[in-house]
Amino acid sequence: MAKNSILINVDELWLKGGNRSRLMKVLKEHVKDLFKAFNTSSKFENSNQRFLVTINDELSEETLEALKKVPGIYSIIPASLMEKDNELSAIWPAVDKEVESWGEDFTTFKVEGHRTDKQFPKNSMEIERLVGAYVLKKYDGKLKVDVHKPKQRLDIKVLRDEIAVSSRKEIAVGGLPWGTSGHLITMLSGGFDSPVASYLMSKRGCKQSFIFFYAYPFVGDEVKDKIFELTKVLGQYQAFSKLYIVPFGEVQKKVSGICEEKYRTILFRKMMVETSNLLADRVRAQAILTGDALGQVSSQTIGNISLIDDASKRPIFRPLMGMNKRDIIKLSEEIGTHDISTIPHDDACSLFAPKNPIIKPDKRYWHRFEEENDLTPILTEALDQAEVYQVNVRGELTKA
Amino acid sequence: MDRFWACNLNRYKDVIDKSSHMGELSFMLYFDHAASSPLCPEALKTLQSTMERDFYNPSAAHKWGKELNKKTGEIRDNFKAALKAPKDSRFVFTSSASESNNSLIKGLGLSKEDSLYVSFGDHASLVKPAFALSEEIKNVLELPLDDVGVPCCSLLPSALDKNLKLVLVSTVNSQSGGLLDVQKFAAELKEKAPWVHLHLDAVQSFGKYEIDLSSGLIDSMTVSAHKMGGPKGVGALWLKKGLGLNPLLHGGNQETDYRSSTIAYPLIASFYSAFEVAQKNYQNDFERVLSLRDKLVSSLKEISSDLEFPFDPNRCSPYIISMMWKGISSDIVLRTLEQKEVAIASTSACSSKIKGENPTMKALGLPTSVHKFVLRISLGKMSTEEEVDAFISIFKEVYSELQMFVKR
Structure with missing residues (x-):
């Protein structure tokens, strides 16, 4: 009997020494929640650098796509787990299934055998030879072996209790598991930049609360509506997140x-950063995240950036600082926010x-303005009136 | 308390402005009647009672159905009589003005040699079906307009082609408010081209102006209930005697084959109730609304010369005021007013998502650079002087609040 399983290889955790087991645990919880959200029951087995997950149904493309967005996962291999017998005869149905999934056209392949169970009587070379011979005989004329540049790789792993057969490997976003590097307040706008910044920091293991x-x-x-759509996409790179829509017209x-x-x-920029800090106080976030890129607009000059930094109690992360616009746009296409960001809308900015925004601000004016105007009460009031939404790992947004 | 507030008190309770700009007048101020009007009390009463009681299918063979069928026939005749239309002309109930216009334009069976004239500044339910025919007929021609957006017969070529089969006009342009002298236009057109079918969209004037179809110069007309105090979901298409039409809807052969669909008796009865009220008060209502309009326009002009009226109000229906505030997007003005519980329109309600160039305003002769600055303030028969005063005072606030954002 074949069992459906998925091998999930983790990314940078090998760097982590002592912390590794904690990070593995966090990642496992994230993946477990994801399967639950897709109504798939799952059973986990840890092995060194990977999880072996057994599921009751075949892995759907939808779930696979969602898994690819889980930070900390390096790759995902959907595999069939077959009964272990010394002659390998029980694995042939799984081998057929993989070969048939390669399509009708002529192709080249290679068999890659591995044993984690070193007691298994056949070594890797023998496994490869045996499986290769079976495939060539059965699919005569359709396939040819190419050990150097095969188009398909048929992977046979002899595990402790079973043999895993697979030929498909999907690369995921990688990085660190969600929430293992802290909590950020992500300042979202409707443009290209902030969603890309959010994505980059999701990969670095940051839990995020979005503020608009x-x-x-x-x-x-x-x-x-645009912000809702963006949050639905960005939420898929998080395990769970919240969106705060802060009414800001009156402040402006x-x-x-x-x-x-x-x-x-x-000054609007400063108010936004201050409000983000107020939210950070409430939700215990440790830093602010923005989509600033140096010199892109007047508020993103070094002079203005340093004023904004002074106004923030917390560090401000700007992962796009050194990126060119076209690189940012390219990334936005890859993560699925591009087409939302291009929807036209009224721009309050x-x-x-x-007419002539300040490029080299006068610090004296700035500090005098700060001393004479304590805007914290109206910013607090605005934050109190925020509409709050939550988004789950499937990207489903609901009012919190 | 006047009629409007009396009947709307309960329904508007939930939009009461807590911060109260105007003391006792702390309800919503509705200035978007050209998009849709609230039900008048009489129409509401009829709708309620007929919805409860008169649920029978008017096409049923039993006496209850027959009774409603008879009543529908009486209402039909009453409408025709009020419009001074011949008894043997047809008054076909439809679901909306858009359906009426579509039925007429698509149902006439124009062929590939034929042409039609339509004003590009008109409502989409005239312009779009006309363009939908452009593959099947020879020409969809642009009707020349004057400076208030009204079709001008004198600007048409003196000799009109025999293949010109249809001319589509509105009595009142829904954006500019420009008012067409229907009888004059019809007479001039028919003198040039007696063979042409003249279709009138009377949605913005029905129940507000007296309409006289006795001259025989008008061939068909569209009307709607919900812009004159009737319910949404019912309109009509009047057709001159002997006019054949390919129906849009096939089915149970209701409306003597012109439109199959179960006859919506409660909507039709409520529509007629609203019309009866309107008919009794044409002159009074008109004069009252005219004075409200004049007060509104002169007060707005007093606020600032920045508020411009691109279409001469004296040549427009008093129910519609088009105003331009250059330098600030009409959407922002609309939402600032909305925050203060005041409803107006920025462009015609159906197309308010379009940004930048607006084809209707372009056809009305406004340069693209000002399209986004045009506001429409529209009055209804239930509008009151108190509402107008409150509107002006709130608009003054908005005008000064938004000053710093006006781009000059």
């Missing part, structure tokens, strides 16, 4: 009324944009 500053009435519902109106016009944009 909703400039109603200066922008409309369309922008909010107020700040515009009391500041010099050329400081408007950079351009509405509020001063």
Whole structure:
């Protein structure tokens, strides 16, 4: 009897020495939750660098795609677990299934045998020879062996109790398991950059709470819908996350009324970072994440960045700092946020944009403004009024 | 308390503005009647009672069905009489004005030598079905408009082609409010081309202006219930005597084969109730709304000369005011008003998602650069002076609040 299984190889955990077992545990929980979310019952067996997961049904493409987005996984190998007998005769149905999945066209292949059970009477070479001969005989004319550059690799692993047969290997996002490097407040906008920044830090094992500053009435519902769509995609690289939609129109109106016009944009930026810090206090996050890239717009010059850093109690992560726009756009295509980011919407930034935004800010004006205007109460009020949503590992968004 | 607030008090309870700008008038202010009006109390009453009681199928063979069929026939005749239309013309109930326009345009059976004229500044339910025919007929021609968006017969070629089969016009343009002198237009057109079918979309004037179909110059007309105090989901298509039409809907042969569908008696009865009320008060309502409009326009002009009226109000229906505030996107003004519980429109409700160039406004002669600045403020028969005063005072607030965002 064949059993459906998946071999999940982990990524950087071999670097981690003493922490490894903890990280493995976290990753296992994430993957377990994911199977649960896809209504698949799963049984886990740990081995050194990988999990062996047995599931009751065949792995669906949908679940496979979701697994590929789990940070910390290096690769995923769907395999059939077959009964172990010394002559390998029980594995032929699984071998047939793999070979038939390669399609009708002529192709080349190679058999790769491994034994974790060194007591097994046949060694790797013998296994490879035996399986290769079976395939060539049965699929005469359709296949040829190529040991150097095969188009398909048929993998036969002799485990303790069973033999795993597979030929497909999917590479996942890699990096570190979710939440093992801390909790970030991710400042989302509707553009290309912040979703890509979020993705990069998901791969580095960061749990994220998303925050969006909703400039109603200066922008409309369309922008909010866009943020929902982006969060649904980004949430799939997280195990579980929340989205805070903070009403910001009144704050912007107020700040515009009391500041010099050329400081408007950079001051909004400061208000947003301060509000993100207020949220970080509440949800115990340790850093702020933005999609800034150096010099991209006026608020992303070194002078302005250092002012914003001064306004933040916590470190601000800017993983896109050294990236060119086209590289960012390319990544957004890969992670699935590109087509959402291109949906047109009203842009409050351009509405509020001063004719000549400040590039080299005057620190004296800045500090005087800070001393004369304590905006914490209105920022706190805005945060209190935030709409909160949660998104699960399947990317399903619901009101929290 | 006036009629509007009396009947809407309960329904508008949930939108009461907690911060209360206007003391006792702390309800929503509705200035989007050209998109849809609230049900008038009489229509609501009829709808309630007929929905409860008159559920029979008017095509049924039993006496209850027959009774409703008879009543439907009476309502049909009453409509025709009120429009001074001949008894043997047809008044076909439909689900909406869009259905009426589509039925007429697609049902006339125009052939590949034929052409038609349509105003590109008109409602999409005229323009789009006309363009849908462009593969099957020779020409879809643009009807020339004057500076308030009204079709102009004198701008048509003096000799019209024999293959020109259909001319589509609206009595009131739903964006500019431009008012067509129907009788004059019809007479001029028919003098040039007596063979042409003239179709009138009277949605924005039905129940507001008296319509007279006795001259025989108009061949068909579309009307709708929900812009004059009736329910949504019912309209009509009036057809001159002897006019054949290929029906859009085939089925049980209701409406003497012109439109198969179970006759929606409660909607039709409620539609007629709204019409009866409107008919009694044409003149009064018109004069009252005209004075409200004049007050509104002059007060808005007083706020600032930045508020412009691109279409001469004196040549427009008083129910529709088109206003332009250059330098600030109409969406932002709409949402700022919405925050204060005031409803207006930024472009025609069906196409408010379109950004940048708006084909309707382009056809109305406005340069693309100002399309996004156009607001539509529309009044209904239930609009009151208190509402207009409240609107002006709130608009003043909005005007000063948004000053710093106006791009000059």
